Amino acid sequence: MNNNKGFTLIELVIVIVILGILAATAAPKFIDLTGDARESVMSGLEGSIQSAVEISHAKALIEGQTGPTGAIQIGADFYAMENGWPAAVALGDGSTDVLGLGIEDLLEIDTTLGTGDFTATEGVDEIEFTHQGATVPASCIITYNNSINAEERPLVTSDLTDC
Numbered sequence: 596m597n598n599n600k601g602f603t604l605i606e607l608v609i610v611i612v613i614l615g616i617l618a619a620t621a622a623p624k625f626i627d628l629t630g631d632a633r634e635s636v637m638s639g640l641e642g643s644i645q646s647a648v649e650i651s652h653a654k655a656l657i658e659g660q661t662g663p664t665g666a667i668q669i670g671a672d673f674y675a676m677e678n679g680w681p682a683a684v685a686l687g688d689g690s691t692d693v694l695g696l697g698i699e700d701l702l703e704i705d706t707t708l709g710t711g712d713f714t715a716t717e718g719v720d721e722i723e724f725t726h727q728g729a730t731v732p733a734s735c736i737i738t739y740n741n742s743i744n745a746e747e748r749p750l751v752t753s754d755l756t757d758c
Contacts, residue, residue: 633726633735633758636712640704640724641737641753647701648681648749655679661745666695674701680742680749683722698722698739731757 602610651674654660654667661679664686668674675682675695686694699722705711708727716723720741729735734757740750 629728630730630758633728634755637724637726637735637737637753637755637758640702640713641751643702644698644737644739644751647698648751651676651681651701652679652748664694669701672696672700678742678745678747683720683739683741683749684717699724726758729758734758 651667651669654669655665655676656679658667660667660676663678665676665679666673666686667676673695675684675686675697677686681698681701682695684697685700686697697717699706699715704713704715704724706713706715706724708714712727714725714727714732716725722739724737724739725732726735734754736755737751737753740752742749
């Protein structure tokens with residue numbers, strides 16, 4: 596009489612498979628990576644802003660557009676410059692006679708509510724970008740402030756603590 600105690604190999608394999616299935620279905624409910632993904636998208640946007648600022652500043656230097664206001668042409672569009680750096684918002688007199696488009700247009704960011712990833716809020720000398728899917732929009736924001744003189748870059752700050 597053999598009186599073995601324990602599990603057979605088949606029983607152990609079945610239990611491991613069941614645990615694997617449970618882990619695969621339950622883990623996504625406990626691990627939400629969408630906030631990390633939004634934070635990465637916002638970090639990418641910040642890098643794009645920095646690159647666009649440098650490239651357009653170089654073009655402005657070449658074209659002599661380093662005064663308080665000016666514009667550079669890229670393709671068929673004109674982009675507003677302040678002190679030789681991209682302007683946060685479009686400059687002009689408010690009519691169709693616009694000196695140039697702002698940084699949002701330079702980056703070709705889609706801020707259409709519901710279809711784009713970002714929301715843009717324009718101020719006088721600044722523009723704020725938030726991610727439309729952010730948990731706390733005020734804590735998932737990139738702010739672009741105009742340059743205060745020709746020697747200083749525009750100030751780009753970010754708060755990505757709660758995307």
